[in-house]
Amino acid sequence: GQNIDQPTEMTATEGAIVQINCTYQTSGFNGLFWYQQHAGEAPTFLSYNVLDGLEEKGRFSSFLSRSKGYSYLLLKELQMKDSASYLCAVRDPPDGATNKLIFGTGTLLAVQP
Amino acid sequence: ETGVTQTPRHLVMGMTNKKSLKCEQHLGHNAMYWYKQSAKKPLELMFVYSLEERVENNSVPSRFSPECPNSSHLFLHLHTLQPEDSALYLCASSQGRGAEQYFGPGTRLTVT
Numbered sequence: 261g262q263n264i265d266q267p268t269e270m271t272a273t274e275g276a277i278v279q280i281n282c283t284y285q286t287s288g289f290n291g292l293f294w295y296q297q298h299a300g301e302a303p304t305f306l307s308y309n310v311l312d313g314l315e316e317k318g319r320f321s322s323f324l325s326r327s328k329g330y331s332y333l334l335l336k337e338l339q340m341k342d343s344a345s346y347l348c349a350v351r352d353p354p355d356g357a358t359n360k361l362i363f364g365t366g367t368l369l370a371v372q373p
Numbered sequence: 374e375t376g377v378t379q380t381p382r383h384l385v386m387g388m389t390n391k392k393s394l395k396c397e398q399h400l401g402h403n404a405m406y407w408y409k410q411s412a413k414k415p416l417e418l419m420f421v422y423s424l425e426e427r428v429e430n431n432s433v434p435s436r437f438s439p440e441c442p443n444s445s446h447l448f449l450h451l452h453t454l455q456p457e458d459s460a461l462y463l464c465a466s467s468q469g470r471g472a473e474q475y476f477g478p479g480t481r482l483t484v485t
Contacts, residue, residue: 264415293473302377302463302476303416347416360429361474363416 262286264364266348271370272338280333280367282348293361294322294333295347303347306333335369343371376400377477379464385483386454394449394480396464402475403468405447407439410461410479422447454484 263285272278284292291310295303309315309324309331321334335342345366352362377398386392398405407419421429422441436458438450447464461481465474 295476302478305473305475308473349416360418360421361416362418365413365415 262350262352262362264348264350264362266346266364266367268365269368269370271372272335274338274340274371274373276338277334277336278338278369280335280346280348280369282331282333282364284329284331284348284350284362284364286350286352286362288352289326289350290353291351292322292324292331293349293351294320294331295349297345297347297366299344306346338371340371340373343369345369377464377466377475379462379477379480381480382478383481383483385485386451387485388454388456390454391450391452393451394462394464394482396447396449396477398445398447398464398466398475398477400466400475401468402466403444404466405441405444406465406467406474407447407449408463408465408476410463416463420449451482454482456484458482459484 265283293308294306296306297303307315307322309322312324312326314323319336324331345368347366348364349361380395404423406421409417409419418431419433420439436453440448461479463479464477467474
């Protein structure tokens with residue numbers, strides 16, 4: 261079966277660092293995406309990992325370990341505007357003309373002053 | 374207009390109504406998607422169109438009928454819906470393998 265697990269909710273303090281974990285069990289794998297979704301808005305792309313290791317993009321970093329079926333999104337220097345839902349999605353099947361994404365339920369992050 | 378647009382943003386319809394959701398992408402992408410987002414559930418992929426041809430239909434009830442007249446436009450025709458169909462319906466587009474999907478703002482649908 262296809263399964264992607266993320267914590268349902270997390271709380272962190274402004275200026276701090278938070279790590280949002282994602283584990284997956286899918287029949288195929290060809291990359292993992294992280295999206296940010298503010299309440300009532302469209303998901304927006306944050307990062308894409310297809311090889312093991314860390315991808316850094318400003319305050320946001322994403323890590324992937326394919327052997328462990330594990331990824332995390334690291335948010336540094338948290339700001340109030342980072343309060344949102346963070347969606348982990350795995351691209352499956354490994355080959356094909358279109359991106360079929362399997363999403364987790366998302367992690368709702370609340371940043372407190 | 375830029376990105377992916379969807380109309381209407383909000384829709385309330387009765388179970389016997391017929392309505393359509395519209396999506397338009399201004400990014401030159403060749404694939405378009407319909408997703409359903411319900412509270413506390415993952416985004417559910419409904420339909421995928423690649424080069425205007427439907428390549429995926431994830432066991433969606435026939436009361437949902439997609440249409441892709443060209444690579445920039447995607448419609449979702451709705452008829453005789455059920456209250457459990459109330460959700461946020463998101464459209465997305467992408468170009469190429471490994472590329473991210475760009476989402477529209479969604480249509481909040483309420484079926485009464």
